[in-house]
Amino acid sequence: MKHDLAIYPAIFEPTDGLIMVSFPDVPAVHTFGDNDVEATLMATDALALALYGESRPKPSAVADVQLKANQYLVMITVDMDEARRKITRPTVRKNVTIPADLEILARKQGLNFSEVLTKALRTQLHA
Structure with a gap:
């Protein structure tokens, strides 16, 4: 079974007790978490919402992402099939x-x- 996966580099930056997250390829998406785990979960949800129903930009290669001091790269994977089910599930x-x-x-x-x-x-x- 083929999965519709979206895998994008995210920039994590610790700031004032939070981990700020941005995506070089999806500049409108910003989120944060109290720690790496929460930031990753929030980044996954934010990316899924941003990519839902939109044409997807090509993800940057890891080597092409420029980081500043105190930043680090995390690859975020979204199962878009699962995201579509969650987003379109009526309540x-x-x-x-x-x-x-x-x-x-x-x-x-x-x-x-x-x-x-x-x-x-x-x-x-x-x-």
């Missing part, structure tokens, strides 16, 4: 009832109810 609004004590605890921790319910359903349904 529905559901009204749920939960115990009041759980609602209070969840709000104190800043939980996103939709995200928690979605993860729980995916786990329960093995989806």
Whole structure:
């Protein structure tokens, strides 16, 4: 099975406790993360959104990317088939009832109810 992969160099630059991310070949895309893992995840999502439905620029060769002091290169891979499924997956609004004590605890921790319910359903349904 052939996969529609997009692989682009990203420039990571630590700044003020964050990792700033930019793409030399997709200059409109900028994101950041608290660490390398989060920055990579954010970069993958940002690149997927930028490339969705657009003609893709040719990725630069690693050797052609010019870095400044304190910058480093990370190759970001996006499975565009999976990105299309995520981007075009419609959502529905559901009204749920939960115990009041759980609602209070969840709000104190800043939980996103939709995200928690979605993860729980995916786990329960093995989806």
